[in-house]
Amino acid sequence: MHPHLISGSPTTHDDSDAMAPIGNLVNACIQCGTCTASCPNALEMDLTPRKMWRLVILGRLSDVMASRTFILCSDCYTCTLRCPRGLPLTRAMEALKGIAFARRETQHRRSRLFYETFMQTVRRYGRIREMAFMTRYFTAMKNPAEPFRFAPLGLKLMGKGKVEMGGGKSTEIPLAALFEKVAALERTPDKPLGKGG
Amino acid sequence: MNYLYYPGCSLTASAREYDLATRAVMAAAGVDLTEIDGWTCCGASAAAPISDLLSLSLSARNLALAEQTTADGQILVPCSACYLNLKKAHEALRSHAKQRTMINEALAAVKLNATGSVRVRHLLDVLAVDLGARHLAPLITRSLSGLAVAPYYGCQCLRPYPEFDDPERPVSMEPLIEATGASVHVWEAGGRCCGASLVSTHPEAGLKRVCSILKAARGADLIVTVCPMCQMNLDAWQPKASRMAGEDLSITVLYLPQLLGLAMGLSHHELGLDLNLAVLGSFREKMF
Incomplete structure (x- = not known):
């Protein structure tokens, strides 16, 4: 967890590899565009989901953060269910929201x-x-x-x-x-939760 | 039949009629519900972006309480968002040893422990599978023939876990609607997203989802839902969606157990029908 989201106290961030765990989640993307075709909100997005996943894999953090694509994910799970590679795309969208909130991106x-x-x-x-x-x-x-x-x-x-x-x-x-215990567990060097879910 | 009952926050406030109708219909069908004592919020869609572990632990706390009551019980959940969160926690506890350990380390702070022994069931799953039209049909005392009902499933009771229905072409509500004597409005929008919280955070996008569902329901007498978020988007925001579309999109929207309850002869008071935000005069005259 990003503790300041709950406590309100600011923290500093090392941005260089903030997106790497999400890149790992979607690394097997074959750029087929099924996600874009399935997304109910794709027309309101600036980047199509397909294109955004490519940028995530390439580590283009500022380009991804500048877009409104992930913030317009309404958790409908259609792309997750249809992705021919079985990638947890909705979960990856949620994780991108988490990064944007932690970075206090003004547009979000x-x-x-x-x-x-x-x-x-x-x-x-x-x-x-x-x-x-x-x-x-x-x-x-x-x-x-x-x-x-x-x-x-x-x-x-x-x-x-x-x-x-x-x-x-x-x-x-x-x-x-419970909130404090979770925050404490997440401060430990061994990242608690990896892939899955 | 017995189920543990997790109403979730919405059913204590903005979706009180969903709680009333669920309890009334279940009681009339001879099903016992035991509310989980001391339940708390599942984290909705807000916890996961902040922390996976927080999201899983908030839901697992409720599973732990349920296990204390009935270790091999089943939890009935009417809200689709709560259902998905509890189900994710259940999956994590059952299938991911490392996540189970982390969740229980977190739960130790509130002196609880969860194993994932209770099953998480959506209300629609219980109505369609455990009870089914076969069990409900004999309870119908008043035919709703002449009504065309648009079954709206929404997202999170169907996806990502295809537990009791086809997530691409859901049909589980149809035998239940037909059991009441009503007919099913044939449409493609039943499993399309209602916009969820975008209606609040990005109304220019969220309201478009609402508009397209309300337009697709044209020709039906009412829409039935199985989720407080879907219900709120389709009923409370109807006037705004109509303004956005430049046409009147008004339609009656009920929760599925309210429709079933009407056909079972339950009073509109028992079903909380006065609490709904979109019940057209024409529907009221016909039904109440």
Whole structure:
């Protein structure tokens, strides 16, 4: 894990081989383009998935980070299922998001804050509380217009009593101990998780 | 039949009607659900980019609690994202010795241990395979004939694990819909992505996915879903999708157990139908 994503404290990064483990995941890519043809979001991407995998294998970190391709992966797993080489492409997309968030890439700030504040809420309460999550997210965004994008939906949900406000009956199971243990395990020199999954 | 029950966060808030309808339909079918005591968030799609180990450990924590209750039990999961996360953790515990060790080192911090002995089952899997139309048909007391239902499966109950259906051409909902007397709306969009969290983070892309599904549903009386994320994208964002498409894409969207419950004669209160965000007046008049 990149501990500052959870704790908020900045760290420095050695970027030179940040992408190498992902390159290993997709190294057997034959550039057939089945991923691109299968991707529901390919038309909104600047690089096609096929082209991006090539850049990942070549280690072209800044080109990959500058693109919005991986951030537009919606985890549908169609490419993963169809890849004739059986490569874990959705998992590789997730790992690229992780690198972009750790590098605090400015063009991916909104996604990073969305994921980051989500996990902070889980860490604090054990379950997602929509009000706590959205409040954290809006505060982190520091963009006064952002809440208004969600306001009509928020009001609709509140009207239906569908927003967990954090009142008396809700369960609170803090998970800080688990988060900290994971961070500690990941700081050990032996990388915990390799391929698979 | 008995299952352990993992509702997941959405079913306690924005998807409360999915929780109500699941419990009501299961009770009416004679299935016992035991909610996992002290369950916590599966990590959704937010944990994995930050850390694989965190994602696996958050889900494994729930598997460990389930094992304490019934070591050889099965967990019923209605949310597709929760289902996939719990299933990934289950796979890691069963098939990857090194991951199992790491996960349990992490879980030791909260005094738990998981082996992967409980099976993780999606609600649709249980409805279609364990119960099936054969078991449900005798419970139908009210024919829904005249309704055309578009079965929307979404992604994560089908992929990447082809557990109970064909991920390219899913059909598992069709016998269940037909058992209610309704007809199946034939379409290609049933297993296409709803845009997931892109609807929030990149609406210009996410809403296009919503638009194309709503357009493909034209001709159907309603869409049924089996995931709170899919449901929210298809019902709550309908007005915005309509504005983007420049046409009215309004359609009723229910959770699958709500449809089954209606045909089983359960009240709309029991099924939480007042909580849905997209129930057209015409549908309401016909059904309630």
